[in-house]
Amino acid sequence: DIQMTQSPSILSAFVGDRVTITCRASQSISIWLAWYQQKPGKAPKLLIYKASSLESGVPSRFSGSGSGTEFTLTISSLQPDDFATYYCQQYKSYSPWTFGQGTKVEIK
Amino acid sequence: EVQLVESGGGLIQPGGSLRLSCAASGFTLSSYSMNWVRQAPGKGLEWVSYITSVGSIIYYADSVKGRFTISRDNAKNSLYLQMDSLRDEDTAVYYCARSKGVAALDYWGQGTLVTVSS
Numbered sequence: 313d314i315q316m317t318q319s320p321s322i323l324s325a326f327v328g329d330r331v332t333i334t335c336r337a338s339q340s341i342s343i344w345l346a347w348y349q350q351k352p353g354k355a356p357k358l359l360i361y362k363a364s365s366l367e368s369g370v371p372s373r374f375s376g377s378g379s380g381t382e383f384t385l386t387i388s389s390l391q392p393d394d395f396a397t398y399y400c401q402q403y404k405s406y407s408p409w410t411f412g413q414g415t416k417v418e419i420k
Numbered sequence: 421e422v423q424l425v426e427s428g429g430g431l432i433q434p435g436g437s438l439r440l441s442c443a444a445s446g447f448t449l450s451s452y453s454m455n456w457v458r459q460a461p462g463k464g465l466e467w468v469s470y471i472t473s474v475g476s477i478i479y480y481a482d483s484v485k486g487r488f489t490i491s492r493d494n495a496k497n498s499l500y501l502q503m504d505s506l507r508d509e510d511t512a513v514y515y516c517a518r519s520k521g522v523a524a525l526d527y528w529g530q531g532t533l534v535t536v537s538s
Contacts, residue, residue, distance in 0.1 A: 313482075346524040348465075355515055355531060356465065361524035399465055403523035406479050411465040 314338050314402050318412035324420040331387040333415045335400035340380045344404040347376055347385045350414075351396045359398075360385065387417075395419055422446040422527045424516050429532030436506050436536075442499040442516030442529055450474070450494035453519040456501045458512035459531075468514070469501065470523065484510075506536045 315338040325331050335345065343363040348356035358367045360376035363383055373388040387394055400412040428440040440456070456468040469490040470479040478490055489502040499516050513531040520526035 344522070348525075350465075355528035356525070357528075358520070358524060358526045361520060361526075367526065401465075401467075401524070405522075406470075408479060408481055409467045409470075409523050411467065414464045 313408060314341060314404065314410055316400055316402055316410050316412040318398075318400055318415050320415060321413065322416045322418060324418045325390050326420050327390055327392055329390045329420075331390050331394075331417065333385045333398055333400075333417075335378075335383045335385070335412050337381045337383075337402055341402045341404040343379050344402060345376075345378070345383050346401045346403065347374075348399045348401065349394075349396045350399065356399065390417070422518070424518065424527055424529035426514060426516055426529040426532040429514065429534045431535045431537065432506055433538050434507060434536055437502070437504045438506065438534060440501040440503065440514055440516075440532060440534070442501075444497045444499065444518075447518075449492070449497045449499075453523075454492060454499045455517045455519060455523070455525060456488075456490060456499075457515045457517055457525070457528075458510075458534075459515070460509075460512045463512075466512075470519070471499070503534070506534075508536050510534060511536045 317336045345363045347360040350356040364376045397414045397416045403409045423445045425443045453472045471490045487505045491500045515531045516529045517525035518527040
């Protein structure tokens with residue numbers, strides 16, 4: 313199975329900060345990566361698919377980049393609504409699909 | 421508006437069985453592949469199972485293979501997960517989720533809690 317490793321596990325930041333979360337795959341997954349945001353007690357929300365495609369309705373301060381084994385999610389200017397846990401997910405054909413362990417973004 | 425509503429969760433003893441349902445509305449279910457994803461209390465997300473739009477291809481996570489069965493009834497706009505031989509470690513919130521393209525998950529239900537405990 314393809315393992316996904318996110319860093320950091322916890323990130324403390326101020327409103328307005330530029331924030332970057334990294335996701336590394338144990339083998340190449342091309343661009344088959346998605347990013348999700350999850351708030352407590354709620355279902356995850358798709359932010360980015362195919363590594364860098366912004367899901368409809370998602371604010372443009374969110375962006376994704378990368379290919380192969382290293383990927384990043386960037387929030388250009390952190391807003392109060394962005395404090396949540398973020399997960400990456402690989403979906404390279406069937407491997408099976410796996411999620412990263414999550415990155416919790418906290419208020420500093 | 422796309423909606424996915426799960427039901428069927430509850431408290432079940434180890435070794436027991438449970439059938440989850442996911443009612444879809446606001447889109448044509450027969451045009452989309454669907455998934456089940458679970459989240460144990462305080463833990464991360466774990467993909468469980470996938471089924472193509474007409475049920476021709478099905479995948480399972482190794483942790484549930486041979487115990488869980490995914491199915492769908494497009495005429496009833498419904499997705500199902502039959503869970504047999506349940507274990508303590510199957511305790512989780514179970515979400516149904518729609519596939520965007522291959523397997524990015526663009527719509528999720530609110531989840532249903534399954535608790536396996538004696």
